[in-house]
Amino acid sequence: MAQEVDPQYAIFTSGLTKSFGSHNAVDALDLRVPRGSIFGFLGPNGSGKTTTIRMLLGLANISSGEVSLLGSAIPDEIGIALPKVGALVEGPAFYPYLSGRDNLIRFDAADRHAPPQTRSARVDAALARVGLTQAAGKKVHAYSLGMKQRLGIANALLQPRELLVLDEPTNGLDPQGTREVRNLIRSLAVEGITIFISSHLLVEIEQICTHLAVMSQGKIVAQGSVEELSAGEELNLTLLTSDTELAVQGLKTYGINGVIDGKSVRALIPAGAHKPEDILKSLVDTGVGVKGFTLLAPTLEERFVLLTGEGFDVER
Amino acid sequence: MLNVKKFKGSLMQSELSVLFRRRRTWAMLTTISMIPIFLAIAVKLSGSTLPPGEGPPFLDRVSQNGMFVGFTAMILAIPLFLPLTIGVVAGDTIAGEANTGTLRYLLVAPVSRTRLLIVKFLGASAFALAATFTLMITGIAIGAILFPIGPVTLLSGDVISIPAALVRIFLVAIYVTISLMGLTAIGLFISTLTVIPVGAMAATVVVSTVTQILGTLPQLAVIHPYLISYYWLGFADLLRNPISLGSFASNTLLQLAYIAIFGSLAYGRFTTKDVLS
Ligand SMILES: Nc1ncnc2c1ncn2[C@@H]1O[C@H](COP(=O)(O)OP(=O)(O)O)[C@@H](O)[C@H]1O
Ligand SMILES: [Mg+2]
Numbered sequence: 245m246a247q248e249v250d251p252q253y254a255i256f257t258s259g260l261t262k263s264f265g266s267h268n269a270v271d272a273l274d275l276r277v278p279r280g281s282i283f284g285f286l287g288p289n290g291s292g293k294t295t296t297i298r299m300l301l302g303l304a305n306i307s308s309g310e311v312s313l314l315g316s317a318i319p320d321e322i323g324i325a326l327p328k329v330g331a332l333v334e335g336p337a338f339y340p341y342l343s344g345r346d347n348l349i350r351f352d353a354a355d356r357h358a359p360p361q362t363r364s365a366r367v368d369a370a371l372a373r374v375g376l377t378q379a380a381g382k383k384v385h386a387y388s389l390g391m392k393q394r395l396g397i398a399n400a401l402l403q404p405r406e407l408l409v410l411d412e413p414t415n416g417l418d419p420q421g422t423r424e425v426r427n428l429i430r431s432l433a434v435e436g437i438t439i440f441i442s443s444h445l446l447v448e449i450e451q452i453c454t455h456l457a458v459m460s461q462g463k464i465v466a467q468g469s470v471e472e473l474s475a476g477e478e479l480n481l482t483l484l485t486s487d488t489e490l491a492v493q494g495l496k497t498y499g500i501n502g503v504i505d506g507k508s509v510r511a512l513i514p515a516g517a518h519k520p521e522d523i524l525k526s527l528v529d530t531g532v533g534v535k536g537f538t539l540l541a542p543t544l545e546e547r548f549v550l551l552t553g554e555g556f557d558v559e560r
Numbered sequence: 561m562l563n564v565k566k567f568k569g570s571l572m573q574s575e576l577s578v579l580f581r582r583r584r585t586w587a588m589l590t591t592i593s594m595i596p597i598f599l600a601i602a603v604k605l606s607g608s609t610l611p612p613g614e615g616p617p618f619l620d621r622v623s624q625n626g627m628f629v630g631f632t633a634m635i636l637a638i639p640l641f642l643p644l645t646i647g648v649v650a651g652d653t654i655a656g657e658a659n660t661g662t663l664r665y666l667l668v669a670p671v672s673r674t675r676l677l678i679v680k681f682l683g684a685s686a687f688a689l690a691a692t693f694t695l696m697i698t699g700i701a702i703g704a705i706l707f708p709i710g711p712v713t714l715l716s717g718d719v720i721s722i723p724a725a726l727v728r729i730f731l732v733a734i735y736v737t738i739s740l741m742g743l744t745a746i747g748l749f750i751s752t753l754t755v756i757p758v759g760a761m762a763a764t765v766v767v768s769t770v771t772q773i774l775g776t777l778p779q780l781a782v783i784h785p786y787l788i789s790y791y792w793l794g795f796a797d798l799l800r801n802p803i804s805l806g807s808f809a810s811n812t813l814l815q816l817a818y819i820a821i822f823g824s825l826a827y828g829r830f831t832t833k834d835v836l837s
Contacts, residue, residue, distance in 0.1 A: 301668050303835040326670035333668065337661025341582060353574035354669035354676075360569025399665065 251315055254279045254407050254438040255300060259309035262295050269295045271462035272309065277440055277455070279406075282433050284449045285442040287459030288552060293442040294334045296459075297411050301331055314406055327357040330405040332413055336396030340385035344376055344395050347384055352402050370398040374428070389416035397425065401432075408432065410441045414448050426452050446545055456544075460552035474544055479520065483509045483527070484536030494527045512547070513539070571671060575683040579649070585687065588645045589694050595641065596633035596699035600626075604706045626703025627712050627725050630696040631799075634736060637695060638792050642688075643768035646740050649687045650747025651761030653680035654830060658755040658837045673831045681748050681823065688740040692733040700729065718801035728798055735795045735808055742788045742818030743768055749826040755837045788818055 255277035262270040270292040277283045287293050298304035300313055302322040311318040316325035338347045348367045352358045371380050374394040393416055400408055414422045429439055429452055443449045457467040466473060484507060485491050491509045492502040498518050502511040513520055524537055567573055579585055603622045618632045657663035666676060712725040747764035754760050771789045774780055784790055791811035797804040
C-alpha cells in the first residue's frame with residue numbers, strides 16, 4: 245500500500261471508491277476501524293454500505309483507492325485475510341432444499357482452512373450460539389426471515405475469527421431477536437473480536453458501538469469513537485421565525501447551514517467559532533423577526549439527521 | 561481428487577453431495593432411465609420384428625437381444641434429451657449460486673474463484689457420467705427382463721461374449737460422457753454471464769440445438785468437423801471388431817479443445833466480475 249497501514253486497524257481504507265457508470269456509489273472512503281472495536285457503519289438505505297462491504301471482502305472490484313483488511317492488501321492478499329473474517333453480506337442466503345445444519349456444513353467445506361474432523365462439532369456450537377439447535381434439521385425454506393438471519397450469523401461464527409463483518413444483521417428480527425443479536429455481539433466483543441456492523445437504524449446499534457462512521461450518498465460524513473462524536477460541543481439551534489429565508493442567509497454569513505422546518509430554522513452551531521448571542525444579535529439586526537431561540541446539545545440521532553439530511557428510519 | 565483423505569470433507573465432495581441430493585437431479589436421472597424402459601416396452605408390445613434398417617440403428621436387434629436396448633436408447637437420447645439435462649446442470653453452476661446469493665458466501669468462506677469453477681465443472685461432468693451410466697444400466701436391466709440376452713453380433717459381423725459386450729457398453733457410456741463435456745464447458749461459461757439460471761440453461765440448450773442443425777447443412781461441410789456435436793453419434797467404431805478407437809480419440813481431442821476455450825472464457829469472466837447478487 246502506498247500509505248503505511250497502522251496495525252492497530254482491522255480495516256483501513258484510503259480513497260476507496262466504487263463507481264457504477266458515472267455514479268460513485270462509494271466515494272473516496274477513508275475508513276479507520278480499530279482492532280477490538282464494535283464499529284457501527286451507519287447510513288440510510290442506498291448510502292453505499294453494502295457496496296463498501298462487498299469491496300472489503302473482495303466480492304466487488306475496487307474502482308480506485310486501497311483497502312487493508314487485517315493487515316492484508318485487498319484484493320491481492322485476500323486469501324490471507326478472509327479465513328480470519330466471518331461475514332454476513334446483504335442478508336442471509338442459503339440452499340433452500342438443505343437443512344440449516346447441512347447449509348453450514350456446505351459453507352464450512354468450502355473453506356480449505358476449516359478442519360473437517362471438527363466440522364460437525366463447530367457447526368453444532370455455532371447453531372447453539374444463535375439458538376437454532378432445535379431447528380437445525382429443518383429445511384431452510386421452512387425458516388422465517390429471523391431464523392435465516394440467525395443462521396447467517398452462525399455461518400460467520402463457524403471458526404474463531406478476528407473480524408466479523410455484519411451487514412444489517414438485525415433486519416427482519418423482532419425486538420426480542422434484535423436484543424439477542426446485540427447481546428451476542430457484546431459477548432463476541434468481550435472475546436476480543438473486532439465487529440464491523442452496518443445498519444440504517446441508529447437506535448438498534450447505538451447502545452453497543454464503541455465507534456461509528458456515518459455514510460451519506462457514498463461519503464463518510466462523520467467518523468470516530470462514540471465519545472468523540474457525542475462530546476462535540478456543537479449546539480442544536482432552533483429559531484422560531486416567519487422570516488425563514490432571511491434567517492438562513494444570515495446564518496450562511498457565519499458559515500452555518502440552516503434547514504427550514506415549517507416556521508422554524510434548525511442549524512448546528514459549531515463549538516467555539518461564534519458566540520450564539522452574537523449570531524442572534526446579527527440576525528435581529530438584519531431584520532429577522534425572532535420569536536424564539538433555543539439551544540440544545542443534540543442527540544446522536546439529531547446530529548446524523550443534520551449530517552445526512554435524511555435521518556434514519558426509526559423502528560416502530 | 562484420487563486422494564480419498566483429501567477428498568473427504570472437501571468442496572468437491574460437498575458439491576457432489578449437494579448436486580445428488582437435489583430433487584431436480586433425481587427427477588432428471590429418473591426421466592433418463594425411462595427412455596430405455598419405454599423403448600423396450602414399445603418393442604415388446606409391437607411384437608413384430610422390424611426389418612433391418614428400419615427405425616433408429618440397432619432397433620431391429622432389440623427384440624432378439626436385450627443387450628441392444630442401451631445402445632438404441634443412447635442414440636435416441638443424444639441429440640436432445642442428454643444435452644437438455646446438461647444445459648440444466650451446467651447452466652445452473654454459477655448462475656444458480658448467484659441467484660440464491662450463496663455465491664457470495666462461498667467466495668467469502670473463502671473459496672478461490674478458480675477452484676470454484678473447477679469444482680463446478682467437475683460436478684457437472686459427474687452428472688453427465690451419472691446420466692449416461694443410468695441410461696446404459698437401465699437399458700441392460702430392462703433388456704434382460706423383457707428379451708433374451710446372449711452374445712452380441714457386432715457391426716463388423718463378429719460375435720462377442722456377454723462380458724466383452726459389457727466392456728463395449730462401458731466404453732460407449734464413457735464416450736458419450738466425454739461428448740457432453742464440451743457442452744458442459746459452454747454451459748459453465750454462459751452461467752458466469754448471468755444471475756438468472758433459467759436463462760443460462762436455455763442458452764446452453766440453444767447452443768446444442770443450433771450446432772446440430774448446422775451439422776445437417778451440407779453447405780457448411782467445411783466447419784462440420786469443428787462442431788461440438790460432430791462425433792456425438794460416432795460411437796459405432798466402438799462396436800466393431802477389432803475395436804477402433806479413432807473416433808474416440810478425435811472426439812476427446814475436440815471436446816478438450818472446447819473445454820480449453822470455454823474454460824478460459826469462464827475463467828476470464830468469473831475471476832474478474834463483480835459479485836453483486
Ligand atoms: N449493481 C449495481 N449497479 C448499479 N448501481 C448499484 C448496484 N448496486 C448498488 N448500486 C447503487 O449503489 C448505491 C449504494 O447501494 P448499497 O451499497 O446497496 O447501499 P446500502 O447498503 O447503504 O443500502 C445505491 O445508489 C445503489 O443504487
Ligand atoms: Mg445494504
